[in-house]
Amino acid sequence: MQIQPSDLGLIARVAELGKRYGSGSGSVTALDDVSLGLRRGEFTAIMGPSGSGKSTLMHIMAGLDSPTSGRAWLGDTDITELSDSALTVLRRRRIGFVFQSFNLVPTLDVRGNIMLPFELDGRRPSRDEQEWIDELVETLGLGARLRHRPHELSGGQQQRVAIARALATRPDLVFADEPTGNLDSRTGREVLGLLAAASARYGQSIAMVTHDPIAASHADRILFLADGRIVRDAGRSSAEDISAFMLGMETAA
């Protein structure tokens, strides 16, 4: 894993990150000296088996959890020691989330869910932002659904709403946590295609945590984690190559 000073195009970076749960002999190491940088505008997949530390890594990078050692940056902001309220504002303005279980607010309709990040910020979208939101709604095929509540939508539609919400503020970085985990394979492919397009067409930086090789094959770059360490940093790969590497990791372990 190399972070070169010349590598100025980083949107997020962690250095010598460590995370331990518990203390003494019963402690568990979730992350062990992880250093990496995510490049601006790239769609990065973070892969690894259950317990590899990929979720912990994402939580720390998104300002949801704090590391035991090391530092984390979002853009040029060192987020390691930010206060809870500063992290809240950071998440509101600079980070987007797409969750496995969609996680829309059930009492708000589709429009309300998409606009929520702006409302939390106490402002209306600018004309430019409104055009962007309209375009998102159009591209994601949600135009006819704006007045529907989440429980009236299929899983795939709910995840599209979540993607629209995550992209609406044009955040520095969108975190996607197993975004296809609750979808059938066809809908899952559509969602991955949308994420990849957001990155390719609009330059949106995306970090996706997954253990599904097919999902990871849509990414520009794939980081493999095992036992809290980065074990491989690969470019775009086919699902077969990813599966083969994952299987190799299993047998080596």
Place this chain on the structure above:
Amino acid sequence: MNGRLRDQGPTLLVATLAAAFGVALLQVTGILAAVLAEDDVTGSSGTVRLMLGIVASVFITIAVYVSAVVTANTVATIVAGRTRQIALLRLIGSSARSQRAAIAREGLVIGALGAALGAVVGSASAWVLGEVGVAQGVIPSVERSLLDPVVLLPMGAVVLTTWLAAWTGSRRVLAVRPVQALGNSAEADLDEVSSRVGRTVAAWVFVILGALLLVLGVLVGLVRPEGVLIGLVGGILSFTGIVLAAHRVMPPVLRAVGSLFGGRPAARLAAENAVRHPERSARMTIGIVIGVTLVTTFAVTMESYRTMLTTAFADEPALQSEIGPMVDGTVAVFSALIGFSAVIAAVGLVNTLSISIMQRTRELGLLRALGFDRRQIRAMVLVEAAALTVAATATGLVLGVVYGWAGAQSMLGSVGGAPAIVAPAIPWLIVAIVVVAAALLTLAASVAPMRRAARVSPVVALAVE
């Protein structure tokens, strides 16, 4: 089973309160009756004793009814939160019927426990009250056993209604499908409003018939004071209708109140949260509506009565000075007796709101992840509690003023000799007490959930169950 019983602590409290109230009221009535029997003038009359008994049973019925509504709501809320667990048990072969029966059995046990505790607490309070009365010389010392079999009546009523309420509240167990144990965690928001046509029709019939009788009572009252009796029947009918239709009446009121809190995201979400389970919200608020309506009705009628008397005896200051304490005393005693059911309803509201909010842990985590700060989360919980209590007290106050005026008008409209319109006199002290109590209730209901909700970490939104 043990874990379940622990969830039911508030239900036990409600059952105990209802039983204690009933037993204490009957014991006090018994003491008063014994005192009256010693008295030469009233001793021969059984009427007084009968009247006391009737009045006591009206109050006890209201308290027991409110406690049953509260219990049904608590059970329904707990069941809603346990959907996955119930589904899992169904999945491995337990029948819905047997699960529901288990919950009803819990109700029976808690009802019996509450009745026994309540009998002890109620009898003890009545005994203390009697001793204090004797010590102060208010009532003469009389021999009277506290082991009056009549107290078995409220105890039995509490056991029975808690059992029935647990059965009613657990109806949704039947709707849980085993497959829900396997489903993903994307929760569909189940709308609890059931289309019970019969109930809605009955409610409409009661309300319309009752309103007509109220109008008739007011009209008759213009010429004869007996109009109040027609009005009373109309009042009871129409109010029963409103209580029956609570699930239709309260949500619009809650929506209207919710919109008063403005359009900021915390307030808007809170307003939506207050009506996300319309049936639950209706049952949370109706007990308070009942209490506030009755207290206000009585206070408005008495206040109008006082205004009329003071005008009538304007030239007799001696009589005037006697009217004041009499009216105040009556209003105070009645308000305290009715207010007790409102206390039971308040216990239910505090508990149900707390459970409802903690069932939304995941959603709270989502809001935190999306950028709600702790202050906004706290504001959201506070506004939700405020929407519920404001809607309940406002409804109660409005209904109470209307009923109170109708009562005063039909009773006093003909007293001056010629038909007259009685202006409703608002008892501001009672209104102020109700408003302060509502504010306190809002705080009581929101303090614990506010703290717990603000502590929810955004990581729970990402976690998969």
